[in-house]
Amino acid sequence: MPLSAVEGQPRALEALRRALQHQRLHHAYLFAGPEGVGKGLAAQGLAEALLCTAPLEDGDACGACSACRRSAGRQHPDLHVVERRTKGNTDERERQIKIDQVRALQRALSFKSYEGARRVVLIIEPEKMNPATANALLKTLEEPGPDTHFVLVTAEPHRLLPTVISRCQRVRFQPLDRALVARKLAELADLEPGAAHLLAGLAEGSIGKGLTLQGSALLEQRQGIIGRIDDPDGPRRVPQLLDYAETLARPDRRAGLPLVFHLLRTWYRDILLVQEGFGDEALVHRDLAEQIRRRAPALSGPAVLDRLTLLNETEYAIFERMANARLSMESLVLRLAGAVEG
Ligand SMILES: [Zn+2]
DSSP: OOGGGOOSOHHHHHHHHHHHHTTOOOSEEEEEOOTTSSHHHHHHHHHHHHHOSSOOTTSOOOSOSHHHHHHHTTOOTTEEEEOOOBOTTSSOBOSSOOHHHHHHHHHHHHSOOTTSSOEEEEEEOTTSSOHHHHHHHHHHHHSOOTTEEEEEEESOGGGSOHHHHTTSEEEEOOOOOHHHHHHHHHHHHTOOHHHHHHHHHHTTTOHHHHHHHTTOHHHHTHHHHHHHHSOTTGGGOHHHHHHHHHHHHSGGGGGGHHHHHHHHHHHHHHHHHHHTTOOGGGOTTGGGHHHHHHHGGGSOHHHHHHHHHHHHHHHHHHHTSOOOHHHHHHHHHHHHTTSSOO
16 A cells, blocks of 8 residues: 555655655664554655656655555565565464574575665564574664665564664654544444544543453443443442452452553543533543542542552562552552552
């Protein structure tokens, strides 16, 4: 797809289009930004624009020539893509990019380009390399050969070697506008506007994240999860709260825990928005607006902020500091329900 088909990233695309138009391209770009906001599509678009034999006036790919069609199908001999291999016939990918992939790239780049013009190398998730592989990549970046353009695509630039970063021109990609995410999700996953709105609110500007959340069983239990934890009757239901905390913390449910935190976080943020006088359209849980409006007057602003902090701290303790999940969740639910003081 041409660059013009990438939505919601006007600043990043403007910089690229200007470079293409004036033929002032860096030899290596680092496309950095959250998952699922169009970095990969833009990298593909830039590759097509660079390899196109009949580019448009603004430098974008024509989308119709033989080079464009082959680039789009990743069949162009001067387009090299390095990414984690898939395992067997599954969609699951290896944990890392392997050194033989970078060596194969080096070999390919040591020959002339097939069609006598530019070569483009896309490196998807360059942070997923061990140090030896990362150093091999660095060497390739340092000695690229003529007319070779690299695009590194990452959501975790802080995990790259500083020497790799310093070789690249960084292009920043932002979280997408919520309305755009909702529209794309409705389109891609054939969703009702209400469902798309909820997913877009939870997805934090990432179409990719929205698609991953779609159909999650936890999401279907959303009202139950929130209702059992943020229960105005909590102080009188301590045994039930503790039971529920234990269930949520079970090892077989651990993978779902980040979504539970996220649901609660967005729930309390919605309460804050209502307290600040925002309309239903601003809420993530718009379909539960009535419930949120009933709950909001019972909590003070600082009490809601405390709960948000508590959620972040508990999630960090469990997933980063390997704290005991059951004890952490028990303490969390009791405090969220106001059954004990912080
Ligand atoms: Zn073309």
